[in-house]
Amino acid sequence: MIHRYIQFLGLKQTEQLLIANDKPLKPYIRVNTLKIKPQILKDRLEKKGFQLKPSKWFSYSFEVHEAPFNLGATHEFLLGYYYLQNLASMLPASILNPQKHDIVIDMCAAPGSKATQLAQIMRNQGNLILIEKNALRIPALTINVRRLGIINSTILNFDATKLSNYGIMGDKILLDAPCTGEGLVREDPTRKKSRTINDLKSLAKVQKKLLKAGLNSLKTEGMLLYSTCSIAPEENELVVNDVLKELENFAVVKISNAYGIPGLIQVYGKSLREDLKFSNRLYPHIHDTIGFYLCLIKRIE
Numbered sequence: 299m300i301h302r303y304i305q306f307l308g309l310k311q312t313e314q315l316l317i318a319n320d321k322p323l324k325p326y327i328r329v330n331t332l333k334i335k336p337q338i339l340k341d342r343l344e345k346k347g348f349q350l351k352p353s354k355w356f357s358y359s360f361e362v363h364e365a366p367f368n369l370g371a372t373h374e375f376l377l378g379y380y381y382l383q384n385l386a387s388m389l390p391a392s393i394l395n396p397q398k399h400d401i402v403i404d405m406c407a408a409p410g411s412k413a414t415q416l417a418q419i420m421r422n423q424g425n426l427i428l429i430e431k432n433a434l435r436i437p438a439l440t441i442n443v444r445r446l447g448i449i450n451s452t453i454l455n456f457d458a459t460k461l462s463n464y465g466i467m468g469d470k471i472l473l474d475a476p477c478t479g480e481g482l483v484r485e486d487p488t489r490k491k492s493r494t495i496n497d498l499k500s501l502a503k504v505q506k507k508l509l510k511a512g513l514n515s516l517k518t519e520g521m522l523l524y525s526t527c528s529i530a531p532e533e534n535e536l537v538v539n540d541v542l543k544e545l546e547n548f549a550v551v552k553i554s555n556a557y558g559i560p561g562l563i564q565v566y567g568k569s570l571r572e573d574l575k576f577s578n579r580l581y582p583h584i585h586d587t588i589g590f591y592l593c594l595i596k597r598i599e
Protein backbone atom coordinates (compact mmCIF):
# COMPACT_ATOMS: atom_id res chain seq x y z
CA MET A 299 0.00 0.00 0.00
CA ILE A 300 2.75 2.41 1.02
CA HIS A 301 4.78 1.57 -2.07
CA ARG A 302 1.76 2.50 -4.23
CA TYR A 303 1.16 5.72 -2.29
CA ILE A 304 4.76 6.84 -2.79
CA GLN A 305 4.22 6.55 -6.54
CA PHE A 306 1.40 9.09 -6.66
CA LEU A 307 1.98 11.16 -3.53
CA GLY A 308 5.78 11.17 -3.24
CA LEU A 309 7.72 10.30 -0.10
CA LYS A 310 7.06 13.45 1.93
CA GLN A 311 3.29 13.46 1.45
CA THR A 312 3.09 9.72 2.06
CA GLU A 313 4.77 10.28 5.43
CA GLN A 314 2.34 13.10 6.22
CA LEU A 315 -0.58 10.88 5.23
CA LEU A 316 0.58 8.02 7.46
CA ILE A 317 0.93 10.39 10.42
CA ALA A 318 -2.51 11.93 9.77
CA ASN A 319 -4.02 8.43 9.47
CA ASP A 320 -3.08 7.80 13.11
CA LYS A 321 -4.98 10.86 14.36
CA PRO A 322 -8.56 10.25 15.50
CA LEU A 323 -11.25 11.57 13.19
CA LYS A 324 -13.40 14.43 14.43
CA PRO A 325 -17.01 13.25 14.83
CA TYR A 326 -19.76 15.12 12.99
CA ILE A 327 -23.54 15.04 12.92
CA ARG A 328 -25.76 15.92 9.98
CA VAL A 329 -28.97 17.64 11.03
CA ASN A 330 -32.07 16.16 9.41
CA THR A 331 -33.61 19.43 8.25
CA LEU A 332 -36.77 17.51 7.28
CA LYS A 333 -37.50 17.37 11.02
CA ILE A 334 -35.66 20.16 12.82
CA LYS A 335 -33.74 23.40 12.28
CA PRO A 336 -29.98 23.18 12.94
CA GLN A 337 -29.96 25.90 15.63
CA ILE A 338 -32.85 24.32 17.55
CA LEU A 339 -31.11 20.94 17.59
CA LYS A 340 -27.84 22.58 18.64
CA ASP A 341 -29.55 24.26 21.60
CA ARG A 342 -31.23 21.01 22.66
CA LEU A 343 -28.02 18.97 22.52
CA GLU A 344 -25.98 21.67 24.25
CA LYS A 345 -28.45 21.66 27.14
CA LYS A 346 -27.53 17.98 27.53
CA GLY A 347 -23.83 18.82 27.72
CA PHE A 348 -22.76 18.29 24.09
CA GLN A 349 -20.54 20.98 22.59
CA LEU A 350 -21.08 21.53 18.88
CA LYS A 351 -19.06 23.69 16.50
CA PRO A 352 -20.26 24.83 13.07
CA SER A 353 -18.93 22.62 10.28
CA LYS A 354 -16.64 24.23 7.71
CA TRP A 355 -18.76 23.13 4.76
CA PHE A 356 -22.44 22.75 5.63
CA SER A 357 -24.95 24.87 7.52
CA TYR A 358 -26.72 21.64 8.48
CA SER A 359 -23.81 19.84 10.09
CA PHE A 360 -21.84 20.27 13.30
CA GLU A 361 -18.51 19.03 14.56
CA VAL A 362 -18.97 17.35 17.92
CA HIS A 363 -16.40 18.94 20.17
CA GLU A 364 -17.49 17.44 23.47
CA ALA A 365 -19.82 14.49 24.08
CA PRO A 366 -20.81 13.53 27.65
CA PHE A 367 -22.30 10.27 26.35
CA ASN A 368 -22.85 8.38 23.11
CA LEU A 369 -24.53 10.48 20.42
CA GLY A 370 -26.43 7.42 19.25
CA ALA A 371 -28.22 7.26 22.60
CA THR A 372 -30.09 10.55 22.74
CA HIS A 373 -33.82 11.10 22.47
CA GLU A 374 -33.08 13.43 19.52
CA PHE A 375 -31.20 10.67 17.69
CA LEU A 376 -34.10 8.23 18.10
CA LEU A 377 -36.47 10.94 16.84
CA GLY A 378 -34.43 11.14 13.64
CA TYR A 379 -33.25 14.69 14.20
CA TYR A 380 -29.71 13.85 13.10
CA TYR A 381 -27.45 11.27 11.51
CA LEU A 382 -23.92 10.41 12.64
CA GLN A 383 -21.87 10.96 9.50
CA ASN A 384 -18.32 11.94 8.76
CA LEU A 385 -17.83 15.23 6.97
CA ALA A 386 -16.39 13.94 3.65
CA SER A 387 -19.30 11.53 3.32
CA MET A 388 -21.69 14.51 3.25
CA LEU A 389 -20.13 15.77 0.00
CA PRO A 390 -21.55 13.37 -2.64
CA ALA A 391 -25.25 14.12 -2.04
CA SER A 392 -24.53 17.83 -1.72
CA ILE A 393 -22.53 17.98 -4.97
CA LEU A 394 -25.12 15.90 -6.85
CA ASN A 395 -27.69 18.39 -5.59
CA PRO A 396 -30.91 16.65 -6.70
CA GLN A 397 -33.95 18.81 -7.33
CA LYS A 398 -37.40 18.36 -5.83
CA HIS A 399 -38.94 16.65 -8.85
CA ASP A 400 -36.00 14.55 -10.01
CA ILE A 401 -35.82 10.80 -10.38
CA VAL A 402 -32.79 10.00 -8.26
CA ILE A 403 -31.13 6.60 -7.99
CA ASP A 404 -28.72 5.61 -5.22
CA MET A 405 -27.11 2.46 -6.62
CA CYS A 406 -25.38 1.27 -3.42
CA ALA A 407 -27.53 2.69 -0.69
CA ALA A 408 -27.08 0.82 2.62
CA PRO A 409 -26.91 1.84 5.40
CA GLY A 410 -28.28 5.10 4.02
CA SER A 411 -26.07 8.02 5.08
CA LYS A 412 -26.06 9.54 1.63
CA ALA A 413 -29.53 8.27 0.71
CA THR A 414 -31.11 10.06 3.66
CA GLN A 415 -29.16 13.21 2.82
CA LEU A 416 -30.39 13.02 -0.80
CA ALA A 417 -33.98 12.85 0.52
CA GLN A 418 -33.31 15.85 2.74
CA ILE A 419 -31.96 17.89 -0.19
CA MET A 420 -35.01 16.82 -2.27
CA ARG A 421 -37.26 18.00 0.58
CA ASN A 422 -38.82 14.56 0.71
CA GLN A 423 -40.26 15.01 -2.80
CA GLY A 424 -39.56 13.52 -6.24
CA ASN A 425 -38.59 9.87 -6.59
CA LEU A 426 -35.67 8.41 -4.72
CA ILE A 427 -34.83 4.83 -5.67
CA LEU A 428 -32.52 3.10 -3.20
CA ILE A 429 -30.78 -0.03 -4.45
CA GLU A 430 -28.79 -2.42 -2.27
CA LYS A 431 -27.56 -5.87 -3.26
CA ASN A 432 -26.81 -7.27 0.19
CA ALA A 433 -30.08 -8.36 1.81
CA LEU A 434 -28.43 -8.31 5.25
CA ARG A 435 -27.87 -4.55 4.90
CA ILE A 436 -31.47 -3.75 3.93
CA PRO A 437 -32.80 -3.62 7.55
CA ALA A 438 -30.27 -0.92 8.54
CA LEU A 439 -31.23 1.08 5.45
CA THR A 440 -34.94 0.69 6.17
CA ILE A 441 -34.53 1.70 9.81
CA ASN A 442 -32.57 4.83 8.88
CA VAL A 443 -35.07 5.81 6.20
CA ARG A 444 -37.92 5.40 8.71
CA ARG A 445 -36.13 7.08 11.61
CA LEU A 446 -35.42 10.15 9.50
CA GLY A 447 -39.03 10.32 8.28
CA ILE A 448 -38.28 9.84 4.59
CA ILE A 449 -41.32 9.22 2.41
CA ASN A 450 -40.03 9.79 -1.14
CA SER A 451 -38.00 6.58 -1.40
CA THR A 452 -38.41 2.99 -2.61
CA ILE A 453 -35.93 0.38 -1.43
CA LEU A 454 -34.97 -2.34 -3.91
CA ASN A 455 -32.86 -5.36 -3.01
CA PHE A 456 -31.05 -6.12 -6.26
CA ASP A 457 -27.74 -6.05 -8.04
CA ALA A 458 -27.16 -2.57 -9.45
CA THR A 459 -24.75 -3.90 -12.10
CA LYS A 460 -28.01 -4.98 -13.81
CA LEU A 461 -29.62 -1.55 -13.44
CA SER A 462 -29.67 -0.85 -17.18
CA ASN A 463 -31.85 -3.99 -17.72
CA TYR A 464 -34.69 -2.42 -15.73
CA GLY A 465 -35.22 0.62 -17.92
CA ILE A 466 -35.25 3.09 -15.01
CA MET A 467 -33.66 6.35 -16.17
CA GLY A 468 -32.41 8.83 -13.58
CA ASP A 469 -31.93 12.59 -13.62
CA LYS A 470 -29.32 12.15 -10.93
CA ILE A 471 -27.50 8.96 -9.91
CA LEU A 472 -25.27 8.38 -6.92
CA LEU A 473 -22.74 5.57 -7.14
CA ASP A 474 -21.02 5.37 -3.77
CA ALA A 475 -19.19 2.26 -4.80
CA PRO A 476 -18.11 -0.71 -2.70
CA CYS A 477 -14.36 -0.27 -2.21
CA THR A 478 -11.35 -1.35 -0.15
CA GLY A 479 -11.98 1.53 2.25
CA GLU A 480 -8.30 2.48 2.07
CA GLY A 481 -9.35 5.99 3.04
CA LEU A 482 -11.03 4.82 6.24
CA VAL A 483 -7.90 4.07 8.29
CA ARG A 484 -8.67 6.94 10.69
CA GLU A 485 -12.04 5.38 11.47
CA ASP A 486 -10.88 1.78 11.37
CA PRO A 487 -7.11 1.11 11.76
CA THR A 488 -7.54 -2.56 10.74
CA ARG A 489 -7.92 -1.22 7.17
CA LYS A 490 -4.13 -0.74 7.14
CA LYS A 491 -3.73 -4.45 6.59
CA SER A 492 -7.11 -6.02 5.96
CA ARG A 493 -7.26 -5.59 2.18
CA THR A 494 -4.98 -7.20 -0.39
CA ILE A 495 -3.98 -6.26 -3.92
CA ASN A 496 -6.39 -8.96 -5.12
CA ASP A 497 -9.26 -7.23 -3.28
CA LEU A 498 -8.29 -4.05 -5.10
CA LYS A 499 -8.38 -5.81 -8.47
CA SER A 500 -11.69 -7.59 -7.90
CA LEU A 501 -13.37 -4.46 -6.51
CA ALA A 502 -12.18 -2.44 -9.51
CA LYS A 503 -13.99 -4.93 -11.77
CA VAL A 504 -17.24 -4.49 -9.81
CA GLN A 505 -16.81 -0.70 -9.75
CA LYS A 506 -16.45 -0.61 -13.54
CA LYS A 507 -19.57 -2.76 -14.02
CA LEU A 508 -21.54 -0.55 -11.64
CA LEU A 509 -20.33 2.66 -13.26
CA LYS A 510 -21.18 1.40 -16.75
CA ALA A 511 -24.66 0.36 -15.63
CA GLY A 512 -25.21 3.69 -13.90
CA LEU A 513 -24.10 5.79 -16.88
CA ASN A 514 -26.32 3.76 -19.21
CA SER A 515 -29.27 4.61 -16.94
CA LEU A 516 -28.74 8.37 -17.00
CA LYS A 517 -31.11 10.66 -18.88
CA THR A 518 -29.57 13.15 -21.34
CA GLU A 519 -28.01 16.02 -19.37
CA GLY A 520 -28.26 13.79 -16.28
CA MET A 521 -25.44 13.64 -13.74
CA LEU A 522 -23.83 10.71 -11.96
CA LEU A 523 -21.66 11.21 -8.91
CA TYR A 524 -19.07 8.47 -8.40
CA SER A 525 -17.52 8.31 -4.94
CA THR A 526 -15.36 5.98 -2.86
CA CYS A 527 -13.78 6.13 0.58
CA SER A 528 -10.51 5.10 -0.99
CA ILE A 529 -7.52 7.04 -2.27
CA ALA A 530 -6.40 4.18 -4.53
CA PRO A 531 -6.24 5.37 -8.17
CA GLU A 532 -7.14 1.77 -9.13
CA GLU A 533 -10.61 2.33 -7.61
CA ASN A 534 -11.01 5.92 -8.74
CA GLU A 535 -9.49 7.70 -11.74
CA LEU A 536 -8.49 4.42 -13.41
CA VAL A 537 -12.06 3.10 -13.11
CA VAL A 538 -13.58 6.25 -14.60
CA ASN A 539 -10.90 6.45 -17.30
CA ASP A 540 -11.48 2.85 -18.46
CA VAL A 541 -15.28 3.10 -18.44
CA LEU A 542 -15.43 6.43 -20.28
CA LYS A 543 -13.09 5.01 -22.92
CA GLU A 544 -15.86 2.52 -23.78
CA LEU A 545 -18.83 4.88 -23.57
CA GLU A 546 -19.40 7.97 -25.68
CA ASN A 547 -21.29 11.15 -24.76
CA PHE A 548 -20.07 11.49 -21.20
CA ALA A 549 -17.74 14.04 -19.66
CA VAL A 550 -16.29 14.63 -16.24
CA VAL A 551 -17.58 18.01 -15.11
CA LYS A 552 -16.06 20.48 -12.75
CA ILE A 553 -17.37 20.38 -9.22
CA SER A 554 -18.28 23.91 -8.28
CA ASN A 555 -17.03 24.74 -4.78
CA ALA A 556 -14.33 22.10 -5.12
CA TYR A 557 -13.53 20.72 -1.69
CA GLY A 558 -10.53 18.57 -2.44
CA ILE A 559 -7.55 18.71 -4.76
CA PRO A 560 -7.71 17.80 -8.48
CA GLY A 561 -7.91 14.15 -9.51
CA LEU A 562 -4.90 12.47 -11.07
CA ILE A 563 -4.32 12.65 -14.83
CA GLN A 564 -0.97 10.87 -14.69
CA VAL A 565 -0.45 7.82 -12.51
CA TYR A 566 1.77 4.74 -12.47
CA GLY A 567 3.38 5.95 -15.72
CA LYS A 568 0.00 6.14 -17.48
CA SER A 569 -1.68 9.26 -18.92
CA LEU A 570 -5.40 9.50 -18.21
CA ARG A 571 -8.14 11.69 -19.71
CA GLU A 572 -7.61 15.38 -19.07
CA ASP A 573 -11.06 16.04 -17.60
CA LEU A 574 -10.25 13.80 -14.62
CA LYS A 575 -8.53 16.87 -13.19
CA PHE A 576 -12.09 18.05 -12.44
CA SER A 577 -12.62 15.12 -10.06
CA ASN A 578 -11.65 15.63 -6.43
CA ARG A 579 -9.40 13.82 -3.94
CA LEU A 580 -9.60 14.41 -0.20
CA TYR A 581 -6.76 13.41 2.09
CA PRO A 582 -6.44 13.16 5.88
CA HIS A 583 -3.16 15.13 5.88
CA ILE A 584 -4.53 17.98 3.75
CA HIS A 585 -8.24 18.19 4.50
CA ASP A 586 -8.39 16.55 7.94
CA THR A 587 -11.08 14.14 6.66
CA ILE A 588 -11.05 10.47 5.74
CA GLY A 589 -9.47 9.68 2.36
CA PHE A 590 -12.17 10.19 -0.26
CA TYR A 591 -12.73 10.49 -4.00
CA LEU A 592 -15.50 12.32 -5.92
CA CYS A 593 -16.12 12.42 -9.65
CA LEU A 594 -19.13 14.10 -11.27
CA ILE A 595 -20.00 12.76 -14.74
CA LYS A 596 -22.55 14.23 -17.14
CA ARG A 597 -24.36 12.61 -20.06
CA ILE A 598 -23.92 15.13 -22.83
CA GLU A 599 -26.44 13.80 -25.39
Ligand SMILES: C[S@@+](CC[C@H](N)C(=O)[O-])C[C@H]1O[C@@H](n2cnc3c(N)ncnc32)[C@H](O)[C@@H]1O
Nearest residue numbers: 406407408409410411412431432457458474476
Ligand atom coordinates in the same frame (compact mmCIF):
# COMPACT_ATOMS: atom_id res chain seq x y z
C1 LIG B 1 -19.70 2.10 0.37
S1 LIG B 1 -21.11 1.16 0.77
C2 LIG B 1 -22.42 2.31 0.53
C3 LIG B 1 -22.63 3.25 1.67
C4 LIG B 1 -23.87 4.09 1.50
N1 LIG B 1 -23.88 4.78 0.22
C5 LIG B 1 -24.03 5.12 2.61
O1 LIG B 1 -23.70 6.28 2.39
O2 LIG B 1 -24.50 4.76 3.68
C6 LIG B 1 -21.33 0.14 -0.63
C7 LIG B 1 -22.61 -0.67 -0.61
O3 LIG B 1 -22.76 -1.25 -1.91
C8 LIG B 1 -23.38 -2.51 -1.76
N2 LIG B 1 -23.14 -3.24 -3.03
C9 LIG B 1 -22.04 -3.92 -3.41
N3 LIG B 1 -22.20 -4.40 -4.65
C10 LIG B 1 -23.43 -4.00 -5.07
C11 LIG B 1 -24.17 -4.18 -6.28
N4 LIG B 1 -23.68 -4.88 -7.28
N5 LIG B 1 -25.41 -3.64 -6.36
C12 LIG B 1 -25.93 -2.91 -5.33
N6 LIG B 1 -25.26 -2.73 -4.16
C13 LIG B 1 -24.04 -3.26 -4.04
C14 LIG B 1 -22.69 -3.07 -0.53
O4 LIG B 1 -23.44 -4.14 0.02
C15 LIG B 1 -22.63 -1.85 0.37
O5 LIG B 1 -23.77 -1.75 1.16
